[in-house]
Amino acid sequence: QVQLVESGGGSVQAGGSLRLSCAASGRTFSSYDMGWFRQTPGKEREFVASISWSGFSTYYADSVKGRFTISRDNAKKTIDLRMNSLKPEDTAVYYCAQSVRSYSIGRPVGLADFGSWGQGTQVTVSS
Numbered sequence: 001q002v003q004l005v006e007s008g009g010g011s012v013q014a015g016g017s018l019r020l021s022c023a024a025s026g027r028t029f030s031s032y033d034m035g036w037f038r039q040t041p042g043k044e045r046e047f048v049a050s051i052s053w054s055g056f057s058t059y060y061a062d063s064v065k066g067r068f069t070i071s072r073d074n075a076k077k078t079i080d081l082r083m084n085s086l087k088p089e090d091t092a093v094y095y096c097a098q099s100v101r102s103y104s105i106g107r108p109v110g111l112a113d114f115g116s117w118g119q120g121t122q123v124t125v126s127s
Contacts, residue, residue, distance in 0.1 A: 002026040002116045004096045009121030012086055016125070020081040022096030022118060030074040033099035033108040036081050038092035038123075045095070049081060050108045053099075059109050063089075086125045093120040 008020040020036070035050030049070040050059045058070055069082040079096065097114035108114065 002029075002098055004098060004116060004118035006094065006096045006118045006121040009094065009123045011124040011126065014086060014088055014125055014127045016086050017082070017084045018086065018123060020083070020094055020096075020121060020123070022079045022081075024077045024079075024098065028102070029077040029098075031102040033101075033104050033113070034070075034072055034079045035097045035099070035108055035114055036070065036079075037095045037097060037111070037114075038090075039095070039120075040092045045111060047109050047111075048094070050113075051079065052108070053103060057107075059107060083123075086123075088125050088127045091123060091125050093122050095120045 003025050005023050031053050033053050036048040037045050038048050039045040047061050049068055051070045051072050055072055067085045072079045096118040098116040099108050099113055100115035
């Protein structure tokens with residue numbers, strides 16, 4: 001069992017930056033893929049970014065490529081999402097997630113790949 005807690009959300013102007021963090025506790029962290037998803041009212045939760053358990057591979061939604069960067073610190077059991085050049089369409093609740101499988105070989109980019117979720121943190125981008 002793992003607990004995930006997001007922080008760093010807030011309100012910014014378009015073009016601004018935010019850094020989200022997720023702290024994990026409970027079970028082994030370094031052997032699991034980690035990811036970020038986001039959701040707005042009336043829409044399905046969508047993939048944003050993920051990083052493999054090894055830290056070697058990262059994956060991004062087309063809508064955030066070149067603007068967002070995901071990273072992990074296994075010693076601290078945290079992952080970060082650095083968001084630059086924010087747009088109003090980035091407004092959403094952002095969720096941290098941990099993969100179902102350990103030492104995964106596949107690409108963790110779908111909802112079914114993740115089994116543990118944080119409570120979410122609100123990001124609001126105004127124009």
